[in-house]
């Protein structure tokens with residue numbers, strides 16, 4: 001609690017004065033250009049990775065950056081919270097770029113690898129939620145482009161990012177805008193402090209260093 005209070009005081013005294021004009025502009029509404037779905041992991045801080053300011057990114061954080069897919073009815077087969085964010089982001093806010101960001105050493109992916117049922121007695125909700133990450137194990141077997149030198153948990157995490165993007169695409173607001181909405185697969189290597197992007201034309205995750213970002217920017 002003390003840490004929280006100290007943080008709030010720091011925001012009020014150090015950050016709020018400089019950010020007040022921005023928040024005043026934002027007080028009447030938001031026009032974010034990106035929907036970013038990341039893991040709840042404390043080491044993954046979306047606005048740090050993207051250097052964005054308040055108002056720029058509509059963020060959903062879930063355990064394992066998992067999005068339960070849509071069922072036949074169009075409703076989520078899991079929790080409707082994530083689906084609601086997709087509907088609101090795309091239909092109401094008009095967002096056309098959606099990214100899923102996974103990361104190294106992900107506890108959720110470890111649980112999937114180790115067999116999530118081991119957690120059944122302690123965390124039944126978590127076990128149910130991680131079911132939506134199970135398909136990523138099959139996805140990994142079919143993804144020989146994922147770096148074999150990475151630890152298994154990280155390889156699964158990269159496959160999971162691609163799998164969860166497919167789940168995102170199963171929702172009507174995204175599915176009916178195929179070609180208009182751009183889907184991005186990001187992966188954060190915590191130890192290297194490096195974000196990679198899955199580049200479909202190169203068929204693999206590519207580290208986003210200055211050279212690669214320059215190449216991508218000049219290609220647009």
Ligand SMILES: [Zn+2]
Nearest residue numbers: 039041106107
């Ligand atoms: Zn994680």
